[in-house]
Amino acid sequence: MIDRTVANVTCLGCGCACDDITIVVTQDRIAEAxxxxxxxxxWFGDGTVPAETRVNGRTASLERALTEAARLLTGATRPLVYLAGDVSCETLREGVAIADRLHAAIDSLAATAATAVLAAQRRGRAGATLGEIRQRADLVVFWAVDPSARYPRYGSRYAVAPRGVAAPQGRKDRTLIAVDVGEALGPADADGRLAIAPADEVDSLEIMRATVQGRTVGEEARFRAAVELARRMTEARYVAIVTDGEPGTTSADPARAEALVTLSQALNAPTRCALSTLRGGGNRSGADAVLTWQTGFPFAVDFARGYPSYQPQAGAAALLGAGEVDAALVIGAPAALPVPVATALARVRSVVIGPRASAATFQPAVAVDAGVAGIHEGGTAFRMDDVPLPLRPSFEGARAALVTVRALRERLGP
Ligand code: SF4
Structure with a gap:
């Protein structure tokens, strides 16, 4: 028997942040999404999460946990705050305030996309919202990515199937090209495809840019298909180049990331082009946005000097790996932490406040379970294209992450 339905719920299972989900609640469990x-x-599961509070592995009151957390963090000489997933921007903002107060280093899941972020800082952007891509794109080039595995509704909601101004018949009016780079393949149902050896990827992008700019390039046989694609792109009305911003099968070469940006920028002379960078879920784009808004920098920020400084080569993994950090506060779900961060946290006294904190593999000194943003808590989250979306909770969890993190911040004093 259905207790109630909650419409227009936002899913944070991936960076698509689909906000058309209807949750069916039965006996305080999610029965259907x-x-x-x-x-x-x-990602939604049945909506149940643990509700434990532990200090040194033993059940404790929240009061004791917060006192111990404050003691541990204020006693540290080199604290680190790490913004993990499945918390709202409002909670992340409290995390930044805590880092400021502690003169701590602060980093986040956004650092997993550091290569693309740094490329944008060096070269600028040629981006668009997913809504614009949906309305305008008539040629979509999937560069070494098939979104169906990690971003399943990207095609049906934004870039392939939906009807738009430039594609009144949806999929029929769009041309999809898959660029396969080594084993990183584009969608199987593309209208055309070309294969590029990983060693030729950056050169191919540069030759495509030169072609778009009308410069004559030697047409070696191995680049001929790339040159042909570049010419085809210049004839489209609006090109979307889709690339994966998260680590995985594609290269993290900064030159590759920059070449994708500069090709997209060059295409805006003869036609229109947006680079659509796919991002993971859990509001990681929100961590990037909140840190930028609060400090001016998107990740790897350090308050050690009393003001924020940007240390992109000395993010959480590097600081932890070098043994510099003597206490850490993780805000968010520890399950999605990058492996080097989670592994290194096992060697440091830590506090975790967030969904399934008590299940952290690195055994924090203080673990406070909290609700999941978008399931138990409202607030704001950012989609992969940096569009903020409201979160609509389906039911209350045992403890709200925002209230708990704020209580810790207040305990740390002004
Ligand atoms: S595509 Fe991503 S955001 Fe949309 S429903 Fe699937 S996991 Fe959730």
Whole structure:
């Protein structure tokens, strides 16, 4: 028997942040997540999360946990605050305030996309919202990525199937090209495809840019298909180049990231082009946005000097790996931490406040379970294209992350 339904819920299972989900609640459990893909259904689960509070592995009161957390963090000489996933921007903002107060280093899941972020800082951007891509793009080039695995509804909601101004018949009016780079393949159902050897990828992008700019390039046989694609792009009305911003099968070479940006920028002379960078879920784009808004920098920020400084080569993984950090505060779900960060946290006294904190593999000194943003808590989250979306909770969790992190911040004093 259905207790109630909650419409227009935002899923944070991936960076698509689909906000058309209807949650069916039965006896305080999620019984159905309508419109969600398999990844989203798994992300919502049945909505139950642990509600434990532990100090040194033993059940404790929240009061004791916060006192111990404050003692541990204020006693540290080189504290680190890490913004993890599944918390709202409002909670992340409290985390930044804590880092400021502690003169701590602060980093986040956004650092997993550091290569693309740094490329944008060096070269600028040629981006668009997913809504603009949906309305305008008539040629979509999937560069070494098939979104169906990690971003399942990207095609159906934004870039492939939906009807738009430039594609009144949806998929029929769009041309999809898959660029396969080594084993990183584009979608199987593309209208055309070309294969590029990983060693030729950056050169191919540079030759494509030169072609778009009308410069004559020697047409070696191995670059001929790339040159042909570049010419085809200049004839489109609006090109979307889709690339994966998260680590995985594609190269993290900064030259590759910059070449994708500069090709997209060059295409804005003869036609229009947006680079659509796919990002993971859990509001990691929100961590990037909140840190930028509060400090001026998107990740790897250090308050050690009393003001924020940007240390992109000395993010959380590097600081932890070098043994510099003597206490850490993780805000968010520890399950999604990058492996080097989670592994190094096992060697440091830590506090974790967030969803499934008590299940952290690195055994924090203080663990406070809290609700999941978008399931138990409202607030704001950012989609992969930096569009903020409201979160609509389906039911209350045992403890709100925002209230708990704020209580810790107040305990740390002015
Ligand atoms: S595509 Fe991503 S955001 Fe949309 S329902 Fe699936 S997991 Fe959730």
């Amino acid at each position: 309508r419109n969600a893909c398999a990844l989203g259904i798994a």
